[in-house]
Amino acid sequence: MSPGPDAAADPTLLRLSRVVPRKMASHPFIPASLDLPHYVPNTHADMVILGGFAAACGAFTLLAFASGHGLPMFRRAxxxxxxxxxIIHMALEGYFVVNVRDLAAHNTVLGQVWKxxxxxxxxxxxxxxxxWxxxxxxxxxxxxxxxxMAIRMRANHTKTNRYLPWLLLISTGQLYGTIVYFYTSLRLEPLAADAVAPASLVDQAKSFIGRMTYDDGIKTPFYFWVYFFFMNxxxxxxxxxxxxxxxxxxTTDPPKANAQGKKLKTH
Structure with a gap:
């Protein structure tokens, strides 16, 4: 279709009329219209990637737990x-931070985990x-x-003033960051005025989940409950x-804590 008569007088309209939409790359992400021309498909199946990540976390957990021998069970946990x-923060999430510009093209181990x-x-x-x-x-x-903090705890777990204030700060930061992450994934726009409200509680729950996640919602329950919800x-x-x-x-009263002695150390 040729540009209208106003296009000849307006260079901007003339340029826009000649724009040819770029072909969208094929990818598994939502929305399907997301333009990722540099996307490279993973070379491993999804269950292989998920299983490998779980196995790596499990092995690292066992090694860390073994290195904490001598600590009371709760503090060892x-x-x-x-x-x-x-390690998850520094290695996995750090990989995203450093490679955010072209992460969709990465087929390294961590790149495939992120995809x-x-x-x-x-x-x-x-x-x-x-x-980001x-x-x-x-x-x-x-x-x-x-x-x-892990190093400090291992060195002398009874001196809680050396690591507990820091753990309190770190954990508060982690909790806040996770809440913000969930919040920023919400679809904040209201439903259309002519939208039909779901009839049953089950339909209402499905509608909420569908509207909760970013973009057009997560189509597969597995990705929502395992990836998005559980892992976060x-x-x-x-x-x-x-x-x-x-x-x-x-906040335990110091004299009372000293009187309790061993009881306090078991926490």
Missing amino acids: IYTWCWLSG EYAKCDSRYMWGDRAV IIEAITSFVWGPLLWL FIWVVVPSIVITWALRVL
Whole structure:
């Protein structure tokens, strides 16, 4: 179709009339219209990537737990969490922060992990600024501090004043970052005025989940519940436990704590 008569007088309209839409690259992310011309498909199946990531985390957890021998069980669990959470922050999330511009083209081990995860949140493929800032703080601040706290805890776990205030700060930051991440994934626009409300509670729940996630929603329940919800909700549960424990220990009356002695050390 040729440009209208006004196009000859308006160079801007003339240029726009000649724009040829670029062909969208084929990818598994939502929305399908997302333009990722540099996207390269993963070379491994999704279950291989997920299983490999789970196995790596499991092996690292066992090594960290074994290195915490001699610590009371609860503190040993927190010690293990510091090592595991720290390596995930620094290695995996740090990889995203550094390679955000062309992550969709990476077929390294971590690159394929991110492309698999992005099936539930495509913001990691096009580099959403809010997500990048959250991940940058997490990887370059909380990650190293978690390892430092693990080292301090292993050196002398009874001197809680050396690591608990820092763990309280780190866990609060982790919890806040996760809440912000979930919040920024919400679809904030209201439903259309002529939209039909779901009839049953099940339909209402499905509608909520469909509207909750970024862009057009996550089409597959597995990606929503396992990738988006479970893998992030861990950083709501564990930091909340650490915050509760740290506040309880740090606010214990010192004379009373000394009188309790061994009882306090078992926490």
